[in-house]
Amino acid sequence: MSTTLPTSQKALYLPAVKQPLVIKDAPVRQPSAGEVLVRNESVALNPIDWKLQASLMPRKLSDFPLILGYDGSGVVVSIGDDVANVKVGDRVFYEGELGGNGENATFQQYTIVPAHLVGKVPSNISFDQAATLPVGLATAAVGLYQDKFEFGGAGLLAPWLDGGRGRYTNEPIFIIGGAACTGQAAIMFAKLSGFNPIITTSSPHNFALLKSLGADYTLDRNENLRSVEAYTTLPLYNAFDAVGSAESQTVAQRVLSPGGTLISVHPNSIPHAKQDISKKILFMWGSMHSPQNKKLATNLFESIYGLLESGDIKPNNVEYVPGGLNAVENQLKHLQRGEVSGKKIIVRPSETV
Template structure:
């Protein structure tokens, strides 16, 4: 029988275990997908550790909000898809019972998008959540335009690297922020116009240096926490701050730049909007076809090594996405 990763209690990576479950037939309006690979995201760690934004239904909870595979079966009433179609899971509803950490899962047909022919399985598994988040925050909310100077925190992560590439595709100027000087060269190679390493540089001061004294037009922040007030000073007067994550779990400070327009962006809300999904899918397909968008995969694990994949995630040293092949 197909394998599924589950957990019966919250805690460290060791609570994860692999079980076998029968294949489920898709309900009306659903498709069954044979998973080829899935990504391990910070949200998965939070859910597993009991830090989820909403309660987790135990026991036998599941994980995984994104992945890629092949349509294996169609439920009644599904049109526009065929068995054998390669797809990306656009958003996994109720991932605690239908997560992507499995050999098969069933999802609403409206929640899969075609997998671009120009991206391989590993890249497809790493594409949707990071790039959707970066695109949604920068384009849909912040209105990023060509020439905008965009300051990107946690730039070595999946969303950060996606934001660098999306800024370049639009014609904006991405300025990357990282905690470690050692990551400077890799971020420049990834497309950053400049890199600010906080282990030796002040973010606001060096942002002004790289923007002719004006400050960033847009700040994309995945960290939050007490440093948000200081970070806001890196933006120009009348600029935009878009927050997309909570890597620092401590309470966020109020922005010290009162002229900012602030957006708290939650990608999963937009992933249920068909029009936004259509725009994002078209943008990403064009980007991977031209080679501007290149999903960064840091490490690849097998399904049997899911505990090690989560241990690696918890180190916080990955430069790109962690992908598990099934």
């Protein structure tokens, strides 16, 4: 089932590492069984986009030219066989994926998405707002609620499952980098899970934002934190690191109680001599496209509509930049210079010329 669609579209390519991005024509493909085609209304920028361009996130030479982009929202315009969770015309958001022929990336006007990886968007959420959500929600969900295995998570019971909401009442959690999109999602999930207190770090100008999401204590990210005893006398068994540096991991390891688990967005970077073997450090692989995350992804996206409609999950603040995909190159420079905090930059692919 489909509407009348164009055969070509504008897409943003990275020709090779350390090269400028270029806009080229790309085919509009029809979805296969279990897939949907989304007309992208809004897409968001992420730090990984500039890191790929700068070759800080290595890719095979055969991957290039590469269409970038991980966050997207839009309208379902075609569905493949065996798709029952969405229909043509539905407003959705989704997490993109790089590689192959580029059909699953978001920096283009149309994207193919596995049907179980799209979440419906309620009327109280705009397309710009919806596009801020996928990467942060996916990474935080894997980090907190995936089982404890390599590239997994803390093994907690998700709040959208039976018995999960409020399950961890009167257990503290420490979240480093609360203003990052992943950190914001982790705070909101932790609130739904009942954690108390929720202790987080950020720049002071983001304190009010993080408290509005559910944080109990907001600490200056530059503070030399030696312990969390000033904020809780309970053992601290869960820490979530949305920064992923050796410094942030060291702080989290220091304040964790013996037997605690640190989930980080980056592999363990603490020098071997300073690692505390009484505390576990795990690297979360936040892609919902990974087969090991399919069950988690399906359950999350089935539940997300209600969580967004109720306001239990809120989108990031939006900075809309006109110019469509033409604006991405310059905006990635702002991200690289650390000039974006507590919000996401959004462009609308339909404005591309």
